[in-house]
Amino acid sequence: MSNHVITMYDYHVWANQTLINRLKEVPRELYTQEMKSVFPTIAKTLVHVYLVDSTWIEIMKGAEMKDAMAANLSQMEQLEAKTLEELEVFFHEVAQKYRGFISAHDDLDQTIVLDNPYTRVRETSYTEILMNIITHATYHRGNISAMLRQADYASTMTDYALYWYANE
Template identity: 45%
Template sequence: MNHPVQMSNYNAWATQTLLERIKELPSSVMQQEVNTSFSTIGEAFAHVYAIEKCWLQIMSGTSMSKAIEACLPLQQETLRYSAEEFMVVFSELAEQYKAWFRSQDDLEQTIVLENPYVGTRSTRLSEIAFHVVNHGTYHRGNISTMLRQLGHASTMNDYSFFWYQEPVKSI
């Protein structure tokens, strides 16, 4: 089993699972203000989307500074998206990740990251892929907390629940 690919599939499934739950709620829930790390659920999803898009560009060979410059505006562009709109863009992004994984011969290849916030280091592509999943998991937890603060239940989207779902098309 290719663990980075499996975890990427999980990441896409978990995001779609949470968005499916949010689709069941009043549409206003995406923009209701809460006192947490993001002011709205829409803002949290917009952040995750922009960052996942950014990392894909970096893994594809774009410098981190250029990827940040290209992707951070996406956060503002998607800020007010509905759950349905986020489902579409995250689905498209998942397909882009699948295509990227299919194009890779060596996920243990090392690239040099010139991170404008913390400096330069060498990192394996597999490490970045795991970071993308971990980042998404962290923020889905934020969103679940936000839902509870707004008086709504979230939904289970842990990796162990992913194991029991219909088989996901492998990459």
């Protein structure tokens, strides 16, 4: 089993929580304040990250991609209405699903057939999927950092190198 991808997944969880902790320190109205960015609010950005994580774990557990996407996207409006603390619980729950999946699979390099409705069918390993969710969230945590700065608030560092020292 690839220990590196497991470490990277742990980093992903740590970085999400680190950012959530920072968001708890800024005024509440900033969470839903509209601004010019990839998504119009921090809330919508975080919900997107959660929905992507939630969709991929269902795919890894055997759901068809189009079905997992539809099921998770149907929750978008309800999730966007949640408070930061309520969404934090959802992040914790999806992380537990991933940890359960990872601990139950000795070979994360095993491949599955992925029928992506946006592109085509291909074989994809669990490791590739994990790296996809990690890099996807990293990109959007950067969006949120930029949104915080746009609103004149400092963000927080979520660099992988900082994770090394925070978890020694």
